[in-house]
Amino acid sequence: MTASPRALRTHQRALASLVAALARGEAGGVSDILAAVTPGGGKSLLPVIAAAGLIKAGQVDRVVWVVPRDSLRLQAEEAFADPLWRAVLGHDLSVRAADNTRDPSRGLAGYVTTYQAIAAAPALHLDEIRRHRTLLVVDEVHHLPAPSPGSAANDDRPPGDEDSGAWSQALLPLFQHAALRLLLSGTLERADGRRILWLPYRDGPQAGAPQIDLDAPGWAVIGYSRAQALAERAVLPLNFGALDGEASWLEGGRSAGQARVGPHRLSGGGVRVTTRPALFTALRTGFARDLLSEAFHATRRLRARRRRERGLAPAESARGLGKLLVVAADQASARHYLAILRAWMPAEQAERDVQLATSSVQDAHAALAAFRLCPEPAVLVTVAMAYEGLDAPEVAVVAALTHIRSRPWLEQMLARATRVDPHAGPYGEQQALVFHPDDPLFARFRAELEAEQGTATRPREPRPVSALTPEPVRWRDTDPGGITPLESNAVGLRYAMLRPRPKPVAAPAAEGSSARAVMSDATSAIPSFSERAVRQQLAAAVAAQAVEDEADLRAPHGGNLPHRYNAVLKRVLGKGRTEMTMAELEAALAWLERNRLSDHAHLLEGDARYAWSARQRRFRSLARL
Template sequence: MGGSPRYRRPGPDRAPSRDSQAGRVPAGWRHGRPSQRRGVLSTAHPPFRAHQRTLRALVAAIASGEARDVTDILAAVTPGGGKSLLPVIAAAHLIPAGRIERVVWVVPRDSLRLQAEEAFADPVWRRALGHAASLRAADNEPDPARGLSGYVTTYQAVAAAPGLHLAEARRHRTLLVVDEVHHLPMPAARRGEEPDDDEAGAWSRAMRPLLAAAACRLLLSGTLERADGRRILGLPYHPASAGAPPMIDLDAPGLAVIGYSRAQALAERAVLPVNFGALDGEASWLEGGRAAGQSRVGPHRLSGGGVRATTRPALFTALRTGFASDLLSEAFHATRRLRARRRRERGLGAGEAAPGLGKLLVVAPDQASARRYLAALRAWMPAEQGERDVRLATSSAQDAAGALAAFRLRPEPAVLVTVAMAYEGLDAPEVAVVAALTHIRSRPWLEQMLARATRVDPHAGPYAGQQALVFHPDDPLFARFRAELEAEQGHAARPRPDRPPSALNPEREVWRDDDPGGITPLESNALGLRYALLRPRTPEPARGAGAAGIAPVLVEPPSLTERALRQRLSAQVAAQAVEDEANLRLPRGGSLVHRYNAVLKRVLGKGRATMTLPELEAALAWLERNRLGDHLHHLEADARYAWSERQRRGRWMPERVAGR
């Protein structure tokens, strides 16, 4: 993962460097230090990382016209390095300058929408950048921005209503933020290519016109490669050559590239060092069809002993039999020891909840295994504690989104079991331990999983006292992945000189992530555990960078504020209906709450489901001053209510009640 940022901040008397691996500067663009443009930030703010400082300088140059030709920014940032702040930085410069009017941020899954909202709502960064932009999580309803600076949506939503989002991009000068752009394969275009029938292909077909309509594009990824070897939508490539992987054209017109490697992130203390707990074992399984008879194979060591043919079936068996329980137990008890130590250091009681104690993320190979792991973890705790502390987040689990949100934002639950929902983009700094019970060995996937535990936790004490602990099977493919990280951090032989930076690395060897067919797992067990700590080559942080010393402030993103205001409106409408029935102003029976909701909609001119934040606040203020029962005449023109309202006015008058 070596390499420098594509844009380097220059010294006071020189322009940015331009070399094949360090960066490329648009023709004619020269920029000074960020402090010369925006002023020096107060030391009370968290430090900007190298890629964030570089982007600030770049978008300032775009805003001022010095880099007016740049329309595409590619940010290749190591997982966990802090991509979520980049759209905020871009919007903070480009909206006031009039270069864009709206931000549309597209994420690969629904669970990431709230995190995107939080990035714009964070009060610390609002002060640091001097911006007032807000985004809301939107579905495919009309006016998705609702008067704000933009909205966050998903690839699935764009694919379901491409015309809606395309019309929004054409109606406003839009900064389109494509998060984890590697999810979008280049659609089939040449003759003889098979059409894209999978979900990712549908996303690409829907996103392609949106990319073309946007005024500016910010493409984000921690792994600029696809396991299937296909090109990525929106990126320029060199002409294909036989036998060579796709190569991104870094010199394409209008493209600016910003890189941030794991080595740089470690040097700036933006991510944590990793301690790998490699657990070796042996496994036995049956091979062959039922008709021909099955034969027992093994036991074979996971570490392989150089026998690559047995690696996949041995791993498949181990993750579904006794070995998985052994690895899960190691991770579980390591998490318990970590939480107990941090409780002692803070003087907390055994059952006292507090942030920063450390959490465990369990990544399972499939949903059936995830449910087994969940049951095993809960069995190791008292029943009530197990139900509270261990949650499941899979696509088929009820309230998976709620489990993810609770795991991210609350001291409890302390353990989350998942398959793929939480491996990419999950911003949960309290994750300190990962149980990597997955058969997937493609490098981008492993880097994303690793990054769940490498975020610095501001509640966990000094940076020097934190590290990520990852337990994994000791198979040759994971060992190769770990060796590459060691090489790129300077602890082993350097990679080949022609190897590009990590975020642009093509996978040299394709690893099949599907399950091996024709085998029946029998048994497995653990043999031995060994640790390997990967520390940065330069232990001292870069000057001006340090551990994040400011605890994050809990903020309420716009979509949650909207939901709370709608709930308050519903409560006030229901309260007025109950009061009017209790005071005999209106007869009991029927749905008075339903009628009052209809009155409110006609008085205000629109339903609260489509109201903006100011409109919702105005509706609450109106309800505090008015009674809905005094405005029922608005329903007389509605055929659904006209007859009942005429009957009510003729048979149930307040003066009749008073004369009883």
């Protein structure tokens, strides 16, 4: 390893030292590494550190990195392709974002996939693990619940937990056959209270309160708390804008008539049982617009100030001006917030600057990528798609318009704003500002976070559920108690900074932190981008030959000649473009430049598979007429 000590954070240096010991054969008893890193603390570099050292030393052959969301696959590719860390770590490894096609690594050092993909094709990924000595990296491992007695009936699982149970079942054989496992998490607990798959546990001081066994044989544990991250200036201090309000709603069944309740204060006003319905109402009525307005104008003022400081014109694009992330309670609310935000801008600017990323939006992943890597859009509205693992350091303001009060979920959401932006100037001039409803549940979370500073591996004593304490599962009700929201409004805003305990001290910044590449440079080294670009060139070359041959009467008009020529190319090369390695794609493009597909059309004679696909395309074409 060639890593400079000053270039790495405490937990990254600890992992580099452990990897060096493994490479020298001095830590042969370690088979599992658990990295409990505060959200935003830089855990995405840990798989690169581990893979670079272990593959170079011959301890493993490949790395398989599993992430919880499809949008995170590109970020994993970027971590390996980052030129800064390639220089610091002295590696030239690349991984690719793979789907469930054969040979997912395609000659590279490994691949990145998702929990969902493994659950859909477990045999394919297990075969890869068995055929190669594999470093298995599982990101956000807390998504995987450990099987519990009687869980087969699924009677006691929280709503929406079916998928995570299937993920655990599919991933367990991969855990068992991997040569080494690196498990990453920013929150070593599940909102439903269940144990996490594969982690070692021991009985806690109280019955029914198991704790992670940090001294289990074969395990190495690396921790990085929020206090440490603040001390090393790896994350930004949090500033909160707590907005109080009043809400009114109707209660009671429709058949028996409904009674008006309220107005009640969000902050409680001594009536704690109204917290949930007041919050539910506020997020769907006028209060939400008021909170959005505060966050929107705070972002606007920040961007205007930074433009003035840099001497930029009002409409000039630049990185590091600051962005706004809006987290909504549901997709209907997200669409409503999108319309509100766009109404505050000129139409052309609104379409460019404000985007929506939810699971129902077709181009959501493109919107996420643009939000992360380009000067615009400056505002992203989402539900849960972008809250966890989103690496967008330009996010400076968050509008927390969500009812979820699970501590792990809130920590992940807040961490979207605490990343240090290399384009935004000195550390001391950056900010992480979170606007949120001033309800007792969020206030309790803030108090806990300030007291503990996000120490990920320290267990917390269980507390009885009450109006001031979030339930052990996320609040999923869309209509708590059958209420009908009527109206709400904001009545007061107060600011507070979450101050570290102890006070953070300055530490040297990472070497070369100002030298990170912009999107056009960074993506050129990312395998999935390169593969996609060459596949597009191949498709264009095939289409060009088809157009030329029809124009020169080398082929009969009618039918679908590009489809036929694509089939010819597949027969010539022995595999389809989606299954080719980068070297094979480049060879195919070179072959097309020297050869005519029409000279090889005879390869399709008697090919029943092509004849069937051609008939299907023809039938679909006729059906559209």
